[in-house]
Amino acid sequence: MNRKLLTVITEQALERQLIRCVMEAGARGYTITEARGQGQRGLRSADFETGCNIRLEVICEETVARQISTRLHRDYFQDFAMVLYLEDVEVLRPEKFDASGHQ
Amino acid sequence: MQLDPVILFFVLGFGAGLLRAEMRLPSAVYELLTVILLLSIGLKGGVELAEADLLQILPRLGTVLIMGIVLGLLAFGLLRLSRALPRSDAAAIAAHYGSVSVGTYAVAVAFLDTVGVAYEAYSAAFVVVLEVPAILLGIILVRGLRPQNGWSDVLHEVFLGKGVVLLLGGLFIGLLVGRQGISDLEPLFIDAFKGFLALFLLEMGLVAASQSGAIRRHGTFLLLFALGFPLLGAVVGAVFAWLMAMSLGGALLMAVLGASASYIAAPAAMRLSVPEANPGLSLTASLAITFPFNVLVGVPLYYAVLSAVYPGAGG
Numbered sequence: 560m561n562r563k564l565l566t567v568i569t570e571q572a573l574e575r576q577l578i579r580c581v582m583e584a585g586a587r588g589y590t591i592t593e594a595r596g597q598g599q600r601g602l603r604s605a606d607f608e609t610g611c612n613i614r615l616e617v618i619c620e621e622t623v624a625r626q627i628s629t630r631l632h633r634d635y636f637q638d639f640a641m642v643l644y645l646e647d648v649e650v651l652r653p654e655k656f657d658a659s660g661h662q
Numbered sequence: 663m664q665l666d667p668v669i670l671f672f673v674l675g676f677g678a679g680l681l682r683a684e685m686r687l688p689s690a691v692y693e694l695l696t697v698i699l700l701l702s703i704g705l706k707g708g709v710e711l712a713e714a715d716l717l718q719i720l721p722r723l724g725t726v727l728i729m730g731i732v733l734g735l736l737a738f739g740l741l742r743l744s745r746a747l748p749r750s751d752a753a754a755i756a757a758h759y760g761s762v763s764v765g766t767y768a769v770a771v772a773f774l775d776t777v778g779v780a781y782e783a784y785s786a787a788f789v790v791v792l793e794v795p796a797i798l799l800g801i802i803l804v805r806g807l808r809p810q811n812g813w814s815d816v817l818h819e820v821f822l823g824k825g826v827v828l829l830l831g832g833l834f835i836g837l838l839v840g841r842q843g844i845s846d847l848e849p850l851f852i853d854a855f856k857g858f859l860a861l862f863l864l865e866m867g868l869v870a871a872s873q874s875g876a877i878r879r880h881g882t883f884l885l886l887f888a889l890g891f892p893l894l895g896a897v898v899g900a901v902f903a904w905l906m907a908m909s910l911g912g913a914l915l916m917a918v919l920g921a922s923a924s925y926i927a928a929p930a931a932m933r934l935s936v937p938e939a940n941p942g943l944s945l946t947a948s949l950a951i952t953f954p955f956n957v958l959v960g961v962p963l964y965y966a967v968l969s970a971v972y973p974g975a976g977g
Contacts, residue, residue: 572933638938
């Protein structure tokens, strides 16, 4: 069964806002890891707290994923370093990732 | 004058960083060092508060709050007058310079211990008070009373950042248990203070060196501001110390608080609430220019000037 995997790589400063956005959209959970790398907005070395990046992953239904990405696009793309992408993923227990309101 | 070994650790870190040496403290270690330094300064201040007349000190917190606003407005005014930066960048930098750096304060404390000059350790409470007003001022200067993502996250960032929480926590613990009570903790928090500070400065040297490439990118104006404003801030701090009839040691701490710029609380808060401001500008200024300047030149310089001119310094 297919679900969407939404991955967001962005500044650590946004962690709390991101979590709120994801949960409000109806996702059941998320995973956050620290990230390093380089992009359009410069090198993110992750060794000093303000320069640190995070990588947030959410597996959810497509509608939820679209809702999250629309909101993040609207609120943060202009001023923050943010990379966001969606993938189709095959999961073993699809109902585990479905929006809480749908059951 | 005797070279302070603590400062040499900063020089070591900075030099190693410039040469791209393979050296880095793990970030968890850096976190721990900050926690220990904040608690040490808080505890020491709390112990002194326990012995002081609180009614005499409380009004001083209000005076220091005003100092934070004065510093922020001064920085903002100067930056706007120069017309070199847009309003949002000027406000973000003003928030950094009106707020304070605990690391610089710790260096000044170590300096006073080395030269054997007494100081008001309860000034740690001033550090807490100074962290806040300039950040709020910076936000209001750009956003009015409605910041980008609402007040709740910003206030959370400002009042529940580790600086405020740990300093306040240390102050309260020290105040509650007094000098006798913390004697068991002294080996870690008081005696080993300089050792932790040395390690902290080693890492700060590495960080400052890694940011120093950005100085060229941001041009001479930022460099001049980041070197010039600390001098002005030091004068403001010293004047406020004089208004509060503090000792020479206390005046140095206040001068250093006035001269220093935040690199922990302010960047996080400004990033959230004034996201269009370039975070590279303010962080480069405070971390790569002002912090090294204060540590290497500022602290001894302010002390030399104060011991010559500060009333009651006996110079």
